[in-house]
Amino acid sequence: MSTMDWRVRLLGKLMPDNMIVGKSPSQIARLQKPRPHSFLMDLVAGSMKPGVTVEDGVARGGDGHIPVRSYRPTALSGTLPLIVLIHGGGWTVGTLNQYDSMASGIALAADAVVVSLDYRLAPTHPWPAAAEDCYAAFVDVVSRAQQWGADGSRVALVGDSAGGNLSAVTAMLVRDRGGPAIALQALLYPATDLTLSSPSVIENATMPVLKRPTLEAYVALYVPDPADRADPTASPLLAENHAGLPPALVQVAELDPVRDDGLRYAEALQAAGVPVRFTEYVGMPHGYLAFPRFARSATQAFSELVRELRTHLAPG
Numbered sequence: 001m002s003t004m005d006w007r008v009r010l011l012g013k014l015m016p017d018n019m020i021v022g023k024s025p026s027q028i029a030r031l032q033k034p035r036p037h038s039f040l041m042d043l044v045a046g047s048m049k050p051g052v053t054v055e056d057g058v059a060r061g062g063d064g065h066i067p068v069r070s071y072r073p074t075a076l077s078g079t080l081p082l083i084v085l086i087h088g089g090g091w092t093v094g095t096l097n098q099y100d101s102m103a104s105g106i107a108l109a110a111d112a113v114v115v116s117l118d119y120r121l122a123p124t125h126p127w128p129a130a131a132e133d134c135y136a137a138f139v140d141v142v143s144r145a146q147q148w149g150a151d152g153s154r155v156a157l158v159g160d161s162a163g164g165n166l167s168a169v170t171a172m173l174v175r176d177r178g179g180p181a182i183a184l185q186a187l188l189y190p191a192t193d194l195t196l197s198s199p200s201v202i203e204n205a206t207m208p209v210l211k212r213p214t215l216e217a218y219v220a221l222y223v224p225d226p227a228d229r230a231d232p233t234a235s236p237l238l239a240e241n242h243a244g245l246p247p248a249l250v251q252v253a254e255l256d257p258v259r260d261d262g263l264r265y266a267e268a269l270q271a272a273g274v275p276v277r278f279t280e281y282v283g284m285p286h287g288y289l290a291f292p293r294f295a296r297s298a299t300q301a302f303s304e305l306v307r308e309l310r311t312h313l314a315p316g
Helices: 006-014 025-031 039-045 097-110 129-143 162-177 199-203 212-222 259-271 298-313
Strands: 052-060 065-073 080-086 113-117 150-160 184-188 248-253 276-281
Touching (some): 052 097, 080 097, 080 162, 097 113, 097 298, 150 162, 184 298, 199 259, 248 259, 276 298
Parallel strands (some): 080 113, 080 150
Antiparallel strands (some): 065 113
16 A cells, blocks of 8 residues: 555545534534535635536436536537536535536536536435436436537536446436436446445545545445345446446545445446446545545546546547
8 A cells, every 4th residue: 555645644634534423314414504615615625617607507306306507618609518427425415516616627627518416415315316316317407408508419427436326326227217328427436335345445444534434324324224235226336237338437546445346346347348447546535536635646637537528528
């Protein structure tokens, strides 16, 4: 294992990962309330990038409508590719505001419209609510691509952490239930096995940002019944068939409890004949792209993400 960078250690102190361990549903509900941008939020996660037109709206979810936020480079005209972003947060926390930096940055760098989904959160809405929201919203957003000046035939999915899980599940549901073609699924340090069977869960149990007790708490809140955790809509790695899924970019972090979830999923996709680009970022903790000022590899990882998006979303 590589030596831990001092910035990663500092991040671990600034972002204690026991936010939801032992908390009551009412305490978690308070954590889920959207918060306006603040100095600390922008210091850690970055701020909205200038040069982007932002609009709030709604999309069809699994049971009613969910909020969405679109980001479009202001200087660009004409029809642009469409990227649907699914945020992380352990299926339990995470807001559109926290992902303004990532979403606006992707829109600018990839010359694309990004639509970010704000799905229902556990424990009030346990599995499969988030999965059903993301599938329904993805299909709805793509069907309305023209609303944002986007091309519904050039579409990518991007998700990090729990959002990586939900992106993989959404791609699988699109394959199985029908839906628009997906040019690329970009899965950033995704959790793909909620039975927590990956060796890295033990190996990296005490690393900064995400520790094993917090990972276990997130999974228990999202999928309370252990018998459900092997369902492919909770654990896409455990699906019987991975053939016919979209090409994938899978990024993982060396110091992450779910590192091997991403590795194993990339291997499963490759075994099924799906084109995969896999990258492990040495010395990085879980969530490195969400902390660009503290993760030395964030710039390189973001560049790789944008390069893959541009390649797969290029016109015919």
